[in-house]
Amino acid sequence: MAEYVLGIDIGGTNTKFGLVDREGNVKDEGHFPTQADADINAFLSLLETHISHLIADNQVIGAGVGAPNGNYYKGTIEHAPNLNWGEIVEFRELFQEKFKIPVALTNDANAAALGEMLFGGAKGMKDFVLFTLGTGLGSGIVVDGKLVYGYSGMAGEIGHVSVNPDGRHCACGRKGCLETYVSATGIKRTVSKLMADYTRPSVLRDVPYNQIDGKVITDAAKNHDYIAIKAFEYTGKILGQKLADTVLHTSPKTIFLFGGLVKAGEYLLDPAKHYMEEKMFKPFKNMVDLRPSSLMDKNAAVLGAAALGWTEFDKVAP
């Protein structure tokens, strides 16, 4: 009987799940609204209605969970800004009590990095970094074939390095964090600022702030919209500079970019590569490959969460 890991990705809006085999095939996928404003027990009851039959009917060796601010060591979700379940949620304990299977927890970007390593473009790669450009900017760092958890269990929060100590307000309470510039939200803020700074016409001036997203900006850029192209350049420049800084820490072979914004392709990647190399410390020049995640069009969130489970609970693999 085939073995599976149950992958669960908890987002501020939706929770996704699915059974993933050792080769990365996904079955019985599903999703439901997270109800981030209810309490954790309500969430677990809701989860139960979706997954209990999967656990009963399959050989499930464990669950892997990706969640905002998930702490790998403690199995807790800590200070998650998008989940109103309390400051510190004892997720692992509550989950195991209810579902009686082993569970491991980390944040969604760390899970995505594990997914890339087990099932994506980082197979067999020892040293790489993955950035997820979503509402915020998450990152997962792999060193010598292992995900870096660090002393706290929460390593890899590159979205909060400082771009400008007096810069944009960040959801974390500080100012000028990388994710306030480089993320789906960040580029929207950049568009808003550029519309204030310049007088050039732009189709983006006819779209309400709350409806501007990566796709709208990409479409505008493809039509040679000045503001849109400038917004990608600005975003790519800041990203590139911080990628060069990132390389100085753990010297990755490849940096993977993941998330809807990355679908903009060359509009984001070209300036990011250009400025990464321009700012690169000489010994690392022309050495780092920057490319989109190869899981972009798959159920990456579930694959990543499941990859954590396979890493933790698989007793067969080498």
Add this chain to the structure above:
Amino acid sequence: MAEYVLGIDIGGTNTKFGLVDREGNVKDEGHFPTQADADINAFLSLLETHISHLIADNQVIGAGVGAPNGNYYKGTIEHAPNLNWGEIVEFRELFQEKFKIPVALTNDANAAALGEMLFGGAKGMKDFVLFTLGTGLGSGIVVDGKLVYGYSGMAGEIGHVSVNPDGRHCACGRKGCLETYVSATGIKRTVSKLMADYTRPSVLRDVPYNQIDGKVITDAAKNHDYIAIKAFEYTGKILGQKLADTVLHTSPKTIFLFGGLVKAGEYLLDPAKHYMEEKMFKPFKNMVDLRPSSLMDKNAAVLGAAALGWTEFDKVAP
């Protein structure tokens, strides 16, 4: 018969060596001018006169070498700005040919981190970072009990993260690198700038630029010299901000500071701690210990280089 590792630290000015046993006891220490302007063969001949009898008379299981821009994987010294031996020196090959003992090579800051782990304050510690504040700023990163070499073999170059893209000229050819602010040279540049910006009297105005060093500034600070105190505050502030950024990458338990400048004690450490915590991402607040290396008053360069050898060649230790 006791076993030893030969530790060799190659600096731009002096080369230090010594035999180090498994417990970190050093014997037969020595040093000589590196002759960085001669060629590598002249250096190796000079080295031979100092160490050949040590190898002949003792049970030496191998040598560990710390050198600027030492590449662990390739055994090369690459683009070392202070050594005029060529762009890429095949150090490991040349050394083994001459001395017939195994040798491992890394940069001096990585070696210092290994020294801290085997013989200093990081014994038994899984995750930490060490900064060396000398002419430049070096760093060694340890994750899960292992030094991070990365894909290139040269990870941990935090001295070259960007403080200000339009800032001070750096020896690496770029501008605004951390080490142009936070190092013995960096604080000297800061003193020079502060003397230009302010009119306050200072004993430092009577010292030529080339004679200002960490000790002179520390002594002035102890005498309540405004410029000196302000220079430490400025240095500590930039250091603290970048320590907070460093924590976001690998989440160390402790950050060790090493080097002559660290002897300034509270003048440097107090502002560094203050601004590190002020800038710290909330989940990491009050979690990271910042403290001086415990090898400050020992032959740390030789201990560090030897620690690399013990890590590589010791077949007895667990």
